Amino acid sequence: MKLRSFFVVVALLSSTTIVKAQQLSPIPADKDVRVGKLSNGLTYYIRHNEYPKNVANFYIAQRVGSIQENDDQRGLAHFLEHMAFNGSKHFPGNGIIDFTRSLGVEFGSNLNAYTSIDQTVYRICDVPTNRQSALDSCLLVLRDWSGNLTLDAKEIDKERGVVHQEWQMGASAGQRFYENYLPQLYPGSKYGNRLPIGLMSIVDNFKPKVLRQYYKKWYRPDNQAIIVVGNIDVDHVEAEIKALWADAKVPAHAAQVVDEQVPDNNKPIYVTFKDKEQAYTVIQMMHKHDVYPDSLKSNMMYMINGYIKSIMTNMLNARYQEMAQDSLCPFVGASVSDGNYIISKTKDAFSGGVVPKDGQVKEAIKALVREMERARQFGFTETELARVKSSIISAAESMYANREMTPNTTFYNQYVSNYLENEPMPSIEDQYRLTSSIIPQLTVEMINDMAKQLIVDTDTNLVVIAQEQEKEGKTDYITVDLLKNAIKEARSEKLTAWVDHVKQEPLIAELPAKGEIVKETENKKLGFKKWTLSNGVTVILKKTDFQNEQVKMNAIAKGGTNRYGEKDFINNRLFNQVIGYSGIGNFTSTELSKVLAGKRANADLGMSLYNTTVSGSSTPKDMETMMQMAYLYFTKIKKDEKSFKMMMNAVEMELKNKNLKPEEVYDDSVSVTRFVHNPRFAPLELKDLTKVDYDRILEMAKEVTADASKFTFYFTGNFDEEKLREYVKQYVASLPANKNTKANSDTDPRTLAVGLVKNHFERKMDTPKAQLTAFWTSKPLAYTLENDIHVDALGKVLDMALLRSIREESSAAYSVGAQGFVDSDINNKATYTLYAGCPMDPAKAQLAYDLMMKGVNEATVKIDAADVQKAKEFMLKQFDENARNNNYWLDVLYNYNRWGVDSYTNYKNIVKSLTPEKLSAFLKNVILSSGNKIEVMMTPAQ
Numbered sequence: 001m002k003l004r005s006f007f008v009v010v011a012l013l014s015s016t017t018i019v020k021a022q023q024l025s026p027i028p029a030d031k032d033v034r035v036g037k038l039s040n041g042l043t044y045y046i047r048h049n050e051y052p053k054n055v056a057n058f059y060i061a062q063r064v065g066s067i068q069e070n071d072d073q074r075g076l077a078h079f080l081e082h083m084a085f086n087g088s089k090h091f092p093g094n095g096i097i098d099f100t101r102s103l104g105v106e107f108g109s110n111l112n113a114y115t116s117i118d119q120t121v122y123r124i125c126d127v128p129t130n131r132q133s134a135l136d137s138c139l140l141v142l143r144d145w146s147g148n149l150t151l152d153a154k155e156i157d158k159e160r161g162v163v164h165q166e167w168q169m170g171a172s173a174g175q176r177f178y179e180n181y182l183p184q185l186y187p188g189s190k191y192g193n194r195l196p197i198g199l200m201s202i203v204d205n206f207k208p209k210v211l212r213q214y215y216k217k218w219y220r221p222d223n224q225a226i227i228v229v230g231n232i233d234v235d236h237v238e239a240e241i242k243a244l245w246a247d248a249k250v251p252a253h254a255a256q257v258v259d260e261q262v263p264d265n266n267k268p269i270y271v272t273f274k275d276k277e278q279a280y281t282v283i284q285m286m287h288k289h290d291v292y293p294d295s296l297k298s299n300m301m302y303m304i305n306g307y308i309k310s311i312m313t314n315m316l317n318a319r320y321q322e323m324a325q326d327s328l329c330p331f332v333g334a335s336v337s338d339g340n341y342i343i344s345k346t347k348d349a350f351s352g353g354v355v356p357k358d359g360q361v362k363e364a365i366k367a368l369v370r371e372m373e374r375a376r377q378f379g380f381t382e383t384e385l386a387r388v389k390s391s392i393i394s395a396a397e398s399m400y401a402n403r404e405m406t407p408n409t410t411f412y413n414q415y416v417s418n419y420l421e422n423e424p425m426p427s428i429e430d431q432y433r434l435t436s437s438i439i440p441q442l443t444v445e446m447i448n449d450m451a452k453q454l455i456v457d458t459d460t461n462l463v464v465i466a467q468e469q470e471k472e473g474k475t476d477y478i479t480v481d482l483l484k485n486a487i488k489e490a491r492s493e494k495l496t497a498w499v500d501h502v503k504q505e506p507l508i509a510e511l512p513a514k515g516e517i518v519k520e521t522e523n524k525k526l527g528f529k530k531w532t533l534s535n536g537v538t539v540i541l542k543k544t545d546f547q548n549e550q551v552k553m554n555a556i557a558k559g560g561t562n563r564y565g566e567k568d569f570i571n572n573r574l575f576n577q578v579i580g581y582s583g584i585g586n587f588t589s590t591e592l593s594k595v596l597a598g599k600r601a602n603a604d605l606g607m608s609l610y611n612t613t614v615s616g617s618s619t620p621k622d623m624e625t626m627m628q629m630a631y632l633y634f635t636k637i638k639k640d641e642k643s644f645k646m647m648m649n650a651v652e653m654e655l656k657n658k659n660l661k662p663e664e665v666y667d668d669s670v671s672v673t674r675f676v677h678n679p680r681f682a683p684l685e686l687k688d689l690t691k692v693d694y695d696r697i698l699e700m701a702k703e704v705t706a707d708a709s710k711f712t713f714y715f716t717g718n719f720d721e722e723k724l725r726e727y728v729k730q731y732v733a734s735l736p737a738n739k740n741t742k743a744n745s746d747t748d749p750r751t752l753a754v755g756l757v758k759n760h761f762e763r764k765m766d767t768p769k770a771q772l773t774a775f776w777t778s779k780p781l782a783y784t785l786e787n788d789i790h791v792d793a794l795g796k797v798l799d800m801a802l803l804r805s806i807r808e809e810s811s812a813a814y815s816v817g818a819q820g821f822v823d824s825d826i827n828n829k830a831t832y833t834l835y836a837g838c839p840m841d842p843a844k845a846q847l848a849y850d851l852m853m854k855g856v857n858e859a860t861v862k863i864d865a866a867d868v869q870k871a872k873e874f875m876l877k878q879f880d881e882n883a884r885n886n887n888y889w890l891d892v893l894y895n896y897n898r899w900g901v902d903s904y905t906n907y908k909n910i911v912k913s914l915t916p917e918k919l920s921a922f923l924k925n926v927i928l929s930s931g932n933k934i935e936v937m938m939t940p941a942q
Contacts, residue, residue: 026298027434030427033415034234041222042146042245045415046237047229049408052881055126056135056230057408060142061416062120063225064218066196067260075198076206076214078115079163083211084122085111086155086808088144094808096141098866101800103127103134104873108815115196117343119420125408128877129231136240139228143244146224149215153208160204161811165841167197169814171767172661173275177467181271182342185463188263191344217255221248225419229408262347264288268462270480274470276766279657280332281356281468281478283365285487286349287454288341288461294422303424304438307392308450309338311442315384316375316451319498322590323367325642330363331356332649336372338454341463345421349463350454357649361466361478362486369490376455378497379448389439390598396439398600398619400432402549457491469657503591507584507628512635515733517725526904528893533733536709540893541724542716544886551623551717552886553603555614555630556894557710560607562826563745564700566679570691571700573684574651576606578697581647583638584629590643596625603629605637605701609750610826612704614711620718624727631731634705637698644694655686662765666938670773673759673936678751708735714893716886748826752777753934760937768940770845773837774852777823777932783830785903788822789875789910790922791832795820796871797863797919798855802836805851812844812851828899834927842940849937860924863916875911 029035033047066077085107087093100111105127113122122145124138178195186192226245228237265288296302313336320334334354341349352372356364399406406428417423426434464487466478517539519532528542561572583589603616603626614633618626658664668683675681713732715724781787799818806816818836825831836856840848882888883904895901 025300027300027303027424027426028430030414030425030430032427033411033425034238036238038221038242038245040245040248040250041220042241042248043225043419044238044241045225045227045229045419046232046234046241047411047415048232048234049229049406049411050231051405051407052126053884054129054231054880055408055877056129056138056228056232057412058124058127058138058142059227059412059416060122060145061225061227061419062219063118063223063257063420065116065118065120066194066198067117067190068218068257069194069198069214071193072202072206073210073214074194075163075196075200075203076211077120078196078198079159079203079206080149080211080215080219081113081115081120081122082159082163083151083156084113084145084149086159087150087152088141089148089150090140090144092150094804096144098870099137099141100124100127101870102866102873104870104875104877106874107803117191117194117196118345121416126877126881127230128873132233132236135232135237139226139237139240139244142226146221146245147219147248151208151212151215156208156211158808158811161841161844162807162814163203164200165811165814165839167200167203168767168769168841169839170197171769173278173467176275176766177273181273181465184271185269185342185465186262186344187265187269189344190260191262191342195343218257220250220254221245222250222254223257225416227412227415227419229411229415259346260344262288262341262344264461265463266460268459268464268484270464270466270483272466272468272478272480272483274468274477276470277660278467278469279660280653281361281466282353283356283361283368283467283478283483284351284353284463284465285365285368286341286351286463286465287456288347288349288463289454291346291348297422298424300434303434304442307435307438308442308446309454311385311388311392312375312380312447312450312454313337314388315380315447316371318384318387318593319371319375320368323371325590325646327642327645329357330360330367332646332653334364334368334371349461355653362482365483365486366490366493369487370493370495372455373457373491373493374495374498375451376457377495379451380444381498381500382444383500383502385442385444385447387594387597389442392435392439394598394600396432396435398549399428401619402547403428405547469660502594503587505586505595507587507595507625507632509586511730512631512734514729515735516729517733526892526896526902530897531728533728535733535735535737537732537735537737538712538897539728539732540712540714540897541719541721542889542893543719543721544716544884544889545718546884546886548718549600549619550886551618551620551626551715551719552890553614553616553618553626553630553713553715554890554894555711555713556898557612557704557712558610559704559710559745560609560611561680562609562747562749563704568696568700569680569682570684570688571693571697572607572680573688574692575697575700576604577647577651578644578692578694579605579633579637579701581640581643582698583640583643584632585636585638588638588640588643599625601625601629603633605633605705607704610748612711614705620720620723623719623723627727627731631735633701634708634735637701639694639698641694648689648692651684652686652689655684655689662763662769662938663771665763666771666936669759669761669938670936673757674753674775674934676751676753678749680749681751706736706738708732709737709739712894712897714890714897716889716893746826750825752823752831752932754930754932756931756933758935760935760939762939762941764941768842770840770842770848770937770939771837772840772845772849772852772937773935774835774856775932775934776834776856776927777930777934778830778832778927779930779932780825780829780831781926783822783824783828783899783901785901785906786910787830787832787922787926788903789907789914790919791820791822791834791927793820793868793871793875793911793914794834794859794919794923794927796874797867798834798836798859800867800870801855801859801864802838802852805855806838806848810844810847810851811841812848813838813840815839828901832927834923845937845939856923856928860920860928863919865916868914868916868919872911872914876908879907879911 183192354368515534531539601618601622816838
């Protein structure tokens with residue numbers, strides 16, 4: 001589709017008040033972000049923002065990536081990103097990681113970067129803003145990234161193994177497909193040979209000067225933007241940026257960033273691919289078209305065009321989802337989208353994808369194309385459009401009402417897109433105003449015209465990809481002729497318009513008789529109220545102001561899957577999924593999604609090992625809908641056979657070939673080893689699906705919800721207490737309380753391995769990979785908050801130590817992780833567990849293993865005091881963030897009410913009291929003294 005097609009809708013809009021009111025005026029830019037540009041070309045975006053409280057985010061974005069590489073540099077844009085953490089002018093060695101950790105910024109989650117085809121972005125997030133000097137130092141880190149990396153030859157050589165291991169980790173059917181077929185998908189374009197991971201032959205052997213040449217050539221202020229968002233002084237940050245980058249120069253005759261173009265293809269491109277690790281068949285069908293020019297994106301027409309495309313694809317995807325519920329449907333799932341053609345920003349495509357059921361490839365392709373054709377020929381219905389418009393308006397209202405709690409990352413995403421792609425960046429107020437004006441005036445005719453422009457029935461610019469599993473003895477692989485014929489046959493069919501079936505009735509036709517609140521108490525210490533209802537249900541509520549548009553609910557009763565024996569093991573495993581795909585009240589799953597359009601509310605019933613939970617979330621406005629859904633999960637779950645079969649088809653597809661992936665085999669091995677091959681906790685296998693009994697699962701759901709008096713309902717968020725009071729009377733106090741129901745089981749069926757357990761095994765793989773996981777577990781002990789904090793801190797300091805020894809010093813792994821956690825039994829007896837794991841370089845697997853075991857043993861004698869301080873800083877910062885999170889408070893209230901444990905009040909004091917000596921003693925005397933250790937290691941078979 002050529003650019004002129006985008007403006008066809010102008011004719012349809014010209015007589016409407018959208019154009020009359022806006023006159024296709026520019027989209028207003030947010031006035032609360034300061035945007036500037038230095039004489040050397042450096043761009044900056046600075047915004048003061050108060051959410052989350054007392055933290056700031058720092059970013060530097062480069063509008064360069066792997067597409068700028070020369071042939072002898074393939075992979076070096078990504079390699080350079082790694083080297084940004086291995087030494088710079090002001091932060092030698094691991095100085096950047098060490099400095100940011102001293103602020104409570106965690107490497108990986110808060111400190112990280114990514115490299116793509118045409119952009120590279122580095123970030124330091126959630127930096128506490130209590131010290132201006134620390135914030136200034138974060139800007140200094142950005143300055144070093146921008147042009148002052150050391151790129152030491154020894155550090156480069158150490159990093160080669162890490163990057164090579166990252167490539168090994170990512171080796172999969174998908175990666176092999178792109179490595180082999182991207183040139184065919186991009187004939188005549190550099191995009192076909194510039195995957196960011198690059199070529200290992202170059203990564204392993206390039207001369208350091210080649211990396212330095214790329215860095216010097218492309219990392220320049222005129223290719224960079226600084227983005228700072230958070231609780232900062234905008235004037236001060238701007239002054240610091242100007243001072244720090246004052247000496248940054250752009251060389252005369254510097255190479256310019258030139259967008260790589262993607263040629264059109266007059267003849268269709270067909271690609272078929274087979275791989276032993278391809279889990280299931282996927283067909284993709286794409287029609288390339290021109291992108292919307294960056295120079296025109298600031299015009300109101302761009303926003304209108306975006307809404308129309310989004311609405312059109314949303315409605316078509318809803319049709320595919322509804323079709324998938326029919327047992328005769330030839331596909332497991334199908335969807336469409338419009339955006340970048342694979343990896344290129346200079347060419348877009350309208351794309352459709354389908355996952356066929358076994359033996360129905362041709363029919364699945366025809367079904368995908370048929371619905372595209374139906375939409376192109378007959379368009380959409382008023383009822384479909386009304387639902388999508390309602391959802392868009394609801395989302396806009398929620399964002400506007402919650403505008404003071406917009407997180408830093410949301411603003412960053414807007415600003416980086418503005419810099420890299422000239423995307424508009426209106427304020428939330430303007431976005432809401434424009435959305436509220438535009439959406440109501442969009443008509444079915446406008447949407448249908450867009451469908452005719454995006455969905456074409458010609459082969460020009462057509463690209464079709466088929467990926468399937470390679471099997472020994474298989475001969476009936478997908479052919480180009482099959483793909484061609486399926487598309488041709490579907491396009492030639494005579495079709496009729498889509499019929500949208502809608503059920504027009506309330507969620508609950510006849511409201512239940514109200515109950516009463518018979519007792520009320522208040523806890524001043526933790527700030528919650530407690531109600532006892534006439535049916536015996538307990539309600540605990542804590543009103544918060546963390547998110548204006550959020551109400552959270554958890555209803556919890558003792559007794560979960562532990563209530564059920566061996567005949568229900570498989571039903572237990574799929575209980576939550578099956579109930580989630582069922583209907584409620586008089587509505588099937590599909591009917592429910594339609595009736596809830598525009599509502600921002602949800603509820604779900606689920607079981608864990610020890611508990612049954614009805615959880616929910618909503619906006620304050622839609623709280624009653626959440627309560628009604630919760631009521632129906634207690635009283636009227638509707639069997640939805642079509643939805644159940646669709647779910648089972650998807651599960652079967654996932655399980656059928658899961659053992660093809662070494663990572664899946666490894667994860668299953670870890671699970672069965674840790675739980676001592678207990679069949680209750682065994683990974684789900686394909687053969688198990690014959691044991692799934694939908695009727696039995698519905699019966700189990702009735703059993704666990706039959707006596708509401710066993711539940712405690714917890715509410716947090718920005719609710720209106722008087723409205724909540726009425727909803728509780730109507731939908732909670734009215735729930736049945738059948739005191740004669742089967743008692744909740746006190747059985748604890750959990751089994752954890754004891755003693756020393758080793759599971760070291762080999763496996764054949766197309767790309768050799770190695771993985772290691774270890775658990776050290778205490779004996780069952782009484783739970784204390786102090787022990788919980790100790791094991792958490794221990795995991796964090798071990799994570800730092802192992803990262804240094806295994807990755808940074810030995811290049812034996814791409815990533816290393818460690819953490820401490822608590823496993824509690826049915827009576828809150830705790831086992832304190834230290835976990836460590838890493839995917840390893842197969843050639844250095846034994847070295848990585850030795851270093852991990854050495855690191856844990858040495859920690860019983862000495863732990864680095866600096867590491868402990870960094871862990872404490874992070875835990876204190878994380879606590880402050882959690883304290884303004886509604887989900888966190890649901891956990892705090894549950895622990896206090898159920899176990900009498902206050903996990904909030906004394907947390908900071910305990911963290912501040914941590915010392916290296918305390919952690920070493922805890923590791924030695926509480927965890928390792930038990931002798932409980934599990935090792936699972938997978939290495940490639942020779």
